[in-house]
C-alpha cells in the first residue's frame with residue numbers, strides 16, 4: 046500500500062470510530078443535544094434517576110442509571126440545574142478522571158457566590174470541568190446552528206479537556222471561541238441573561254428624543270393653532286408631525302454617534318496623552334455608537350417612507366387645488382421662482398445623497414461586511430463617510446429651513462421651529478470636527494495617538 050492509501054485508510058478508520066458521549070439530564074436541552082450528537086456520528090448514553098420512565102429520548106440512544114452511564118464515556122454533559130448537582134458527589138468514584146461539560150445557566154445574576162462550573166468542580170474534585178454550550182439553545186441544537194447562534198463559548202483549566210469539547214462542538218457544526226480558564230465561567234453564565242446590553246442606552250435616547258420632539262411639535266403646531274385661532278388641525282399628528290419627529294430624531298442621533306469621538310479627541314488634547322482613561326460615561330457612549338447609528342438609520346428610513354406619501358395626501362392635494370383655483374379666480378399668473386427651484390432641488394438632493402451614504406454606513410457596520418474590510422477601510426467608511434453623511438443631512442435640513450429662522454412667525458410662544466433645534470447638536474459636532482482637522486490641531490492629536498506625551502521626560 047502506498048502512503049496515500051495508508052492515509053486514506055487511517056482517515057476512514059477515524060471517521061468510523063464511534064465515540065460515546067454521556068448526557069446527564071433528559072430535559073429539552075439534553076434530548077436536543079443527544080439527537081444532534083447521534084446525527085453527527087456519536088453514540089449517546091443518557092444517565093437518568095429513573096431510566097425506565099425516561100421517555101421521548103432520541104432513537105438510537107441508550108438510557109441507564111447515572112453510575113452505569115458514566116462508565117460508558119469519558120466525556121459527560123451535565124444538563125441538569127445547579128440545584129440538582131448534589132447527586133454528582135455520590136458518584137465521585139465513577140466520575141474520577143472524566144471530563145464534565147457544565148451547560149447550565151442561572152435564572153438571574155449574582156444568585157450564587159461562585160459560577161456553576163466552579164461549584165461543580167468543588168463538588169467532584171477528581172473531574173475536569175469545562176464550561177460550554179450554555180449560550181446555545183435547544184433550538185440551535187435542533188437546527189444544527191443553521192438558523193441560530195453558531196458560536197460555542199468555552200472555558201476550562203485543562204487544554205486537553207477543552208480540546209475534546211472543541212472537537213465535539215465542531216463536529217456538531219458549531220464554531221468555538223475559547224474564553225480562557227474556568228474563572229471566566231461566571232461571565233459566560235451571565236451572557237444568556239443579558240437583554241440587548243448595547244442597545245439599552247440608544248433605545249432610551251431614541252425614546253426620550255422622540256417623546257420630547259413630539260410634544261414640542263404638538264404644542265407648537267397643533268395646540269398653538271387651537272388656542273390662538275380655534276382651528277383643529279390635530280389630523281396632522283399622523284403624517285406631518287410624524288415626518289417632523291422621525292427625521293429630527295434621526296439627525297440628532299446620527300450626530301450623537303460622532304460627538305463622543307470628537308469629545309475624546311479634545312480630551313486627549315487636554316490631557317496631553319492617550320494613556321489616561323476616558324470617563325466611564327464616555328467609554329459607554331463610544332461602545333454603543335454602532336447601535337445609535339443603526340437606530341438613527343431606522344428613523345431616517347421612516348422619514349423617507351413618510352416623505353413618499355406627501356404628494357398623495359388628501360390635505361396636500363386639497364391645498365394645491367384651493368391655491369390653483371384662487372390663482373385662476375383672481376387671474377394671477379403663477380411666476381416661476383428660480384431661487385425656490387434651486388432650493389427645493391438642492392435640499393432633496395442633499396437628503397437623497399445623505400440617505401444613500403447613511404445606508405452604506407449601516408451595511409458596512411454588519412459583521413459579515415465589516416469582517417471583510419481591513420481597519421483602514423472600515424475607519425474610512427465609518428469616519429470619513431460618516432462625517433460626510435452628517436454634513437449632507439445637516440445641509441439638507443438647513444436648506445429645508447432656508448430663511449424661516451428670520452421670520453417672526455417661526456417663533457410661536459417663543460418656541461422656534463423644531464428643525465432649528467435639530468440643527469444644534471449636528472452643528473456642534475461639525476464645528477468640533479472642523480477644529481480637530483485643522484492642520485495645527487490634527488498634527489498634535491496624531492502625535493498623541495502615536496504615543497507622544499506632553500509630560501513625558503523624553
Ligand code: HEM
Pocket residue numbers: 285288289292293295296299345348349352393396397398399400403438441442445463464467
Ligand atoms: C425634512 C425629504 C433624507 C432630515 C424633509 C422634507 C422633505 C424631505 C420633503 C420636508 C418634510 C415636510 O415638509 O414635512 C427627504 C428625502 C430624503 C431625506 C427625499 C432621502 C431620500 C433625510 C435624512 C435626514 C433628514 C437621511 C436625517 C438624517 C430631515 C429633517 C427635516 C427634513 C431634520 C426637517 C423636518 C421638519 O422639521 O419638518 N426631508 N429627506 N432627511 N429632513 Fe429629509
